[in-house]
Amino acid sequence: MTLKKTVLSAVQPSNQIHIGNYLGAIKNWVPYQEHYDCVFFAVDLHSITVRQDPEALRENTYHAIATYMACGIDPKKALLFVQSHVPEHAELAWILTCHANMGELSRMTQFKDKSQKHGTQIPIGLFTYPLLMAADILLYQTHLVPVGEDQKQHLELTRDLAERMNNAYPSKDASNDNSKDDSSRPLFVVPEPMISKAGGRIMSLQDPESKMSKSDPNPAGCVFLNDSDKEIEKKFKRAVTDSGTEVSAETQAPGVRNLLEIQACLLEEPYDAVLGRYVGKGYGYLKVDTANVAVEKLKPIREKTAEILKDRAQLEQILAEGREAARARAEKLLNEVYKRIGFVRR
Numbered sequence: 001m002t003l004k005k006t007v008l009s010a011v012q013p014s015n016q017i018h019i020g021n022y023l024g025a026i027k028n029w030v031p032y033q034e035h036y037d038c039v040f041f042a043v044d045l046h047s048i049t050v051r052q053d054p055e056a057l058r059e060n061t062y063h064a065i066a067t068y069m070a071c072g073i074d075p076k077k078a079l080l081f082v083q084s085h086v087p088e089h090a091e092l093a094w095i096l097t098c099h100a101n102m103g104e105l106s107r108m109t110q111f112k113d114k115s116q117k118h119g120t121q122i123p124i125g126l127f128t129y130p131l132l133m134a135a136d137i138l139l140y141q142t143h144l145v146p147v148g149e150d151q152k153q154h155l156e157l158t159r160d161l162a163e164r165m166n167n168a169y170p171s172k173d174a175s176n177d178n179s180k181d182d183s184s185r186p187l188f189v190v191p192e193p194m195i196s197k198a199g200g201r202i203m204s205l206q207d208p209e210s211k212m213s214k215s216d217p218n219p220a221g222c223v224f225l226n227d228s229d230k231e232i233e234k235k236f237k238r239a240v241t242d243s244g245t246e247v248s249a250e251t252q253a254p255g256v257r258n259l260l261e262i263q264a265c266l267l268e269e270p271y272d273a274v275l276g277r278y279v280g281k282g283y284g285y286l287k288v289d290t291a292n293v294a295v296e297k298l299k300p301i302r303e304k305t306a307e308i309l310k311d312r313a314q315l316e317q318i319l320a321e322g323r324e325a326a327r328a329r330a331e332k333l334l335n336e337v338y339k340r341i342g343f344v345r346r
């Protein structure tokens with residue numbers, strides 16, 4: 001049993017990973033590996049809430065895992081696997097479905113936004129999606145979840161569900177929370193979101209009022225980690241700023257703020273330090289410099305990802321080891337859930 005706190009997070013392999021996923025999430029996971037028990041995976045079950053091309057989904061899933069590794073996730077330090085390889089995620093999601101209510105799921109802004117695109121044919125998976133995410137988190141007794149700002153509401157729901165389940169299915173001996181015995185502890189750890197102030201909400205380069213998204217209808221708004229140097233340059237140079245011409249110290253339009261923030265995150269500098277370098281300069285400089293910084297920082301990740309993907313056998317081996325270790329952990333917790341709910345021992 002580990003005494004370290006558990007850090008867990010994931011990305012959907014519904015497309016290639018973009019710079020928002022990197023700055024808002026993956027980049028922030030890396031340092032946790034030194035001092036925490038880390039669990040990172042690709043959530044392919046979440047991806048099929050909207051229809052996927054099967055071959056693309058498979059490739060994007062390998063790609064997501066290879067990208068995590070290229071960004072610095074080390075399978076020797078963190079548990080690394082694919083969500084669908086651990087069936088306990090879907091099993092716990094069903095249990096949570098039976099303890100959640102329509103009202104709380106209807107309030108999820110991500111559901112409201114995404115469901116609008118489907119008219120009257122809204123996939124039910126889009127509605128129950130946050131319950132699968134809650135299952136992902138609760139299954140590993142997670143303490144901290146480093147995510148972008150858009151996941152905050154899902155984390156609040158996860159916390160509510162953990163508390164609801166803990167109250168509904170208390171431990172045998174509530175006075176003994178420190179016991180090593182699973183049956184004497186609260187059922188779930190109540191997790192905390194970790195949302196970084198910088199990079200937690202990277203905006204579309206074409207529509208800086210909307211967050212950068214894998215499903216952006218305008219691909220020029222989204223910089224993928226796999227984009228070529230040329231594509232990266234082109235996207236930044238065409239980024240929407242505002243009708244002004246130069247960067248002001250007092251207020252920055254959303255498009256200008258976004259470029260400054262991307263550059264600050266990539267360079268790991270405070271926003272104000274980067275802003276200071278551009279005050280009074282034309283937007284053109286900011287766009288070109290941000291493009292150059294992005295090319296410089298993303299190129300090694302792209303090259304490393306390609307190298308990892310070349311050795312499929314090695315990648316399969318890493319995923320097989322991750323699956324075994326994740327299943328052993330997940331099964332133990334799910335058995336405790338089933339026991340407290342009253343299911344006959346399997």
Ligand code: TYM
Nearest residue numbers: 009010011012020021024025133147148200201202211212
């Ligand atoms: P997904 O795949 O949409 O995004 C993956 C991570 O990237 C963050 N992110 C962003 N951060 C900054 N700016 C942006 N424009 C931006 N777009 C996305 C997201 O906040 C996220 O951290 N439901 C999750 C996946 C998930 C999950 C989990 C996460 C499933 N189970 C358990 C944590 C724990 C999602 O759709 O992420």
